[in-house]
Amino acid sequence: MPDVASVFGYLGIEKKSDETYVGGIIISDSYGIPVEFKYTEPIKPTNLQKILYGKSIEKYLTVDVLSKKLIISIQEKPRFILVRDLTLLQTQSKYPIIFLDSIKKETTDADTSDERYRTDMIGKEYKIVYVNNLTSDEYQWLTSISKEIDILEPFSRLKEALDYVCSIK
Amino acid sequence: MKKETGTISVIETDFWFEAGIGDIYSPIAEAVTKEGFYIQETELKITDLEETSSALCSVKGFDSETAGRFDQIIKTAGLEAEAGVFSFETPGLGVCISDFTPPGTGTAIFDESPEETSFLMDQIISFPLYFVKGILVYTEELMEGVRAKNEPLFATIKINASDRVIAQFPMSRLSVSRESYSTGNIKNALTFILDRMNHKPRLRWIGIFRDVPINRIKQLTFSESTLSFTLNSLDRRSIYVLDVLAVFDEVMEKYHIAPIIRG
Numbered sequence: 001m002p003d004v005a006s007v008f009g010y011l012g013i014e015k016k017s018d019e020t021y022v023g024g025i026i027i028s029d030s031y032g033i034p035v036e037f038k039y040t041e042p043i044k045p046t047n048l049q050k051i052l053y054g055k056s057i058e059k060y061l062t063v064d065v066l067s068k069k070l071i072i073s074i075q076e077k078p079r080f081i082l083v084r085d086l087t088l089l090q091t092q093s094k095y096p097i098i099f100l101d102s103i104k105k106e107t108t109d110a111d112t113s114d115e116r117y118r119t120d121m122i123g124k125e126y127k128i129v130y131v132n133n134l135t136s137d138e139y140q141w142l143t144s145i146s147k148e149i150d151i152l153e154p155f156s157r158l159k160e161a162l163d164y165v166c167s168i169k
Numbered sequence: 170m171k172k173e174t175g176t177i178s179v180i181e182t183d184f185w186f187e188a189g190i191g192d193i194y195s196p197i198a199e200a201v202t203k204e205g206f207y208i209q210e211t212e213l214k215i216t217d218l219e220e221t222s223s224a225l226c227s228v229k230g231f232d233s234e235t236a237g238r239f240d241q242i243i244k245t246a247g248l249e250a251e252a253g254v255f256s257f258e259t260p261g262l263g264v265c266i267s268d269f270t271p272p273g274t275g276t277a278i279f280d281e282s283p284e285e286t287s288f289l290m291d292q293i294i295s296f297p298l299y300f301v302k303g304i305l306v307y308t309e310e311l312m313e314g315v316r317a318k319n320e321p322l323f324a325t326i327k328i329n330a331s332d333r334v335i336a337q338f339p340m341s342r343l344s345v346s347r348e349s350y351s352t353g354n355i356k357n358a359l360t361f362i363l364d365r366m367n368h369k370p371r372l373r374w375i376g377i378f379r380d381v382p383i384n385r386i387k388q389l390t391f392s393e394s395t396l397s398f399t400l401n402s403l404d405r406r407s408i409y410v411l412d413v414l415a416v417f418d419e420v421m422e423k424y425h426i427a428p429i430i431r432g
Contacts, residue, residue, distance in 0.1 A: 026335060031380040031410050034403055037335035041327045065326060073328040149380060150343050157338045164334065 006141065007035055009081035009095070010154045011070060011088060013062040014162045020044045023066035024162045027076040030141075032149040034157075036076050040066050042166050059087060067091040080138055084155055089117065089131050096138060099129035102152065122146050332403040339388070339397040344376025350412075354430045358414040361427035368420060375415035377429060384409045391415060391424060 007030075013023040024039035043066075045057055053060055062085070071081065071093045080096040083089065089097055102125060120128050122143050128134075134142075145151055347355065363370065378396040385408055387401035396415065413426040 029405070031382070032340060033382055033385075033400070033405075033408070033410075034332075034335050035405055036330070036403075037332060038328055038330050039334070041329065043326055069326060069328055073330075150341065153341050157335065157340065160338045161335050164338075 006030060006079050007076050008142075008145070009071075009074070009076075009078040010158050011067060011081050011083050011091075011097070012155060012158045012162065013066050013085065013088065014159060014166070015058070015062075016042075016166055018044065020166060021061050021066060022162045022166050023062070023070050024158050024165070025070040025074060025081070026154055026158050026161075027074055027078055028154055030145055030148065032151070032154055034154070036074060037161070038070055038073050039162060039165050040070065059090075063087060063090050064092075068093075071095065079141060080134075082151075082155075084152075086117075086129060089129065096130060096132060096134060098134065098142070100151065101127055103127045122151075126151065336387075336400045336403055339390075339399050342378040342381060342396045342398075344394040344396070344415075345379055347377055349431055350377060350429060351432060354432070355414065358427040358429040359416070362414075362416060362425045365425075366418070370421070371419045372425075373417040373419055375417055375424065377412060377414050379412045379431075380410050381413045381426075382408050382410050383413065383426075383428065389424075389426075391417075 007027050010026045010028060011023070012025075013021060015021050020042045021044070022040055022042040024037065026034045027036035028034050043061070045053070045061065050057055067088050068091055071091065078095050080098050081093065082098050082100045084099065084101055086099050089099055091097055100122070103121070116131050117129050118131070118133075120130075120134070120139070122128055122139075123146055126146055128142070142151075359372075362372075375391055376394055376396070381396065381398070382400065385400045385402060385404075387399045389396070389398040391397070396413075411428045412431055414429045415424060415426045417424050
């Protein structure tokens, strides 16, 4: 049984077809029950901003703006934050950020070829990628949670919640 | 710096000129903004510009207050010889004009200061005139609409918190193998359900689901081997998380759950 007092996060950024970006973070307990949820207002870059930032606008928005602000905004202290987008590993954060996905879903070599990335397995089902060292304690805790709950499921909820946020704006 | 038709598009600056301004305003069009200086998308209009041949502060076509501002602005101007850049300060802003060329002279100013300039008097006179024209472009809009922002472009993104938003989306639990549960514990759970029935049931096994917050569930449903539920609150106080056994009573067509102890 994992440490029930600890919490961890799910961070995601959605880009809609109309180029609107919205981000959210769920802080969850070890049972996958949310204890905190923060989301950004949907934002759509202006033409001016697109010109100024060029090709880097997506990374700038998702990593340097939305993800960073979301992580700063949370009140809980997660042991780590899970993401499903490798780009978000570049987010500056005082908490470890871990890319997590099923091994059934192929991740291209180009995605993980960055030498800063370390790759590992959680059991036989999940692949993790992270930038800084993951302590054995954190690794074991993540392994323990993955046995206990459907650890990818909150990502679906996060996406649904962000879709909802966009729909009501 | 990249110059586009009728538009300045540089790292920090992007603002619009009306078409047909002409080369006379090219120094403005090539203005290089200093760090932290940013003008939002604004259409700059050239209005009421009149020629003048007198000193710096003598500007026709404007009221005294506007002309006074020009005078104040120009007093803070200076040349940077090595950089080949003319710089001046507007209230709260710093602007540089590179390769400044007084109108009608074809001479670029690369001198160190107005006092030590070797330009002819005609050139010196024309210089502030031209400069005032340039300032006009800025000043007219600066005072009325153009805002200088000293912050990142996406600095105003608001972060919201809402338990209600996330609580309305169902969490799910996949059924787990009954191997983790003793026969005795499964029987106890079934007894818990049967004791609460006052008819002879016909039960169908649905599954065992781990870590269900039984006293926080608002809605609950089953789909194949998945239990989905929404929470009525994210309040963690007095939350009871238990494994549950779920069965379906085919007589009453109802689902029933009972707590089950692992081991």
